[in-house]
Amino acid sequence: MGRLKGKKDLQTLTKHFEAFEKGVAKDNAAERSGVTDRKGKGKARSAGQVGLGLGSKVFDGLRFCISPEIGAVSKHKSWWDIIAKMGGTVVIRPDTAITHVIYDGRSAALLARELGLDTLSELPEGTVCVKWDWVVKCKMANKVLETGPWLSFQKTAFNRAFSSNAAIREGSRMRDITTDLLKGRSISITKRREPSASDSETESSKKQRAAPSVLERQPQPPKPVPQRSSEAAPTAPADAYRDNATTHGAGRGPGWENPLANKGDGLDELISGLQDGTIREDEDESVKENGIANEVADDEYEGTNPCLVADKFKCGQNHDGADDKSPNEYLARKFEEMYDLYQGVAGKDFFSVRNYRMAAGIMRRTPWPITKGADASKIKGIGANLAERWIDEFLSGRPGRLFYEDTSQARAIAAFKDIYGVGKSQANELYKRGARSIDDLRADPERYGLTSGQQVGLELYDDLRARIPREECKAIYDLVRSEAMAIDPKLWIEIMGSYRRGQEASGDVDFLITEDTEDGGSHAGVMGKLVNRLRDRGVITHELSQPHDWRALEAKWMGVGRATPEGKYRRIDILCIPFDQWGAALIYFTGNDVASAPSQTITAGRGLSMGKGSGSGCSGSGRPKDRLDVRSASLESGFWASIGYRFV
């Protein structure tokens, strides 16, 4: 996913910083080292920020939070400049290091909401909420004045409680920040923040949560289990089904065939057709022309899509090569930065964040150079807001809101979000609780009340983020299949996902299991046996979620395992489904681009729906059509045709 555009990010930010540097005219060594350090995981940004606060200025060591207000960006930009010139540091979102919040509004509750807090008491102790006028007066007096007359909320308990001793606290806090800076660390004020009542309450209650991740072996009935060998046996399959299930040799061999009816699997035909060259690229185009976006799982995205709506779901793009031709590449990258930055921020509106990504695509596709926001607003898909607030800011070349918001905080939150089981909300919460890095979380895991799944995600952070080479998927598949066959040789087990599509690497390994119900066959209860056997064999090591009913015909298990005892830990999903859903489920989970989630959102509005159980459709005219039963694999190709694919 396109979070780290490494060097480009560095260049852009460095450029911004230099522009800012000129304006502020501060030139001490700390700043420069702050900039050059930047490669190191986004910590340097905070150093740079603190660098702005160095010098013998009035606000030296003070850290101001100014929450952005809709429609007030230019005002706030000038505020930032002024505070920076006075030696203060500005941040957009509260952190544990802030000393002041600038706020001219009326209500404490409103401010709390703007800051993404439940209540202002979550602010670090001693934080002063003060009106902008106070800054102006300080500037005129050239010293830090009593805040008294300019407090944002004169009468609230909050200010009564904290304002009296604020000055002393500010002093001590300031020293800590500089110490941290000299040590070259990112700011970490965690310890200084006294846990509030609510903190300790949640912590103690969460401590009682389920522990640990690593599964214990469960008693097993004695069974002749084959010893695991490193050459884990691609043994000769006993039945025809296994022979032609998935094309393991990277796109060679026969397509999958339904053993019941010898009709080809449309997806496999398509895949092998593409690889043979029997289907050319423009076959794919026909799909786009039909208005169905050619959307790909975000970890595999490889092209630029002419279909506008598709951009809304594009998570990562390849920006190499040809795209650089666009006269608006700079703007496109800025919007991508915005997307990368905001998609992890709690409280950001989902749709506006998505618009940034869409705007990036539009910028890149616009053939004429955009020189001012007003021009851009004429383009379909770019509203006045986007045009005037952002494009003009980007084109000005001056450090703007994006610059100030691209903080070590945003980067830390983005890193947290990459933990399996941690999303936008939890990532922000972890930061609020003082964590600044993955190592912080590891150092004191108790403190953060992680769920058992999140603990696994944290422990295996690097492994689980890595892609899985095709051969390793195959190795895991052989292990899982051999155990499944030992349980019941009549089981159907298939590997799904990008592996089945012939990709060289996958994000996880998914298995689909069923059994033909003819002759009374059933895979009920297989899930539990399989997981236990794999665990005994050391293949499965962690569990992330269990099926509601282990013995149900439809059951999903999610966890972690590895192909060899020394290998990396990999995400493994196992799914059991009723036999009659085999075909639909294969489509759904093998999910090539058209079947993937974002496409579903598109087809949904057109009377089509795709699910792991079945698909249904409307004819082109929109007239309700018979439900298309895709429950049999032999109808897969019919289903694909109905949503616009042509077959060879």
Next chain:
DNA sequence: CCGCGACA
């Protein structure tokens, strides 16, 4: 029962 996160 709800919000979160993950899955396609």
Next chain:
DNA sequence: CAGTGTCGCGGA
């Protein structure tokens, strides 16, 4: 408001 549907987890 807006282009999805489903499930497990944990806490209220």
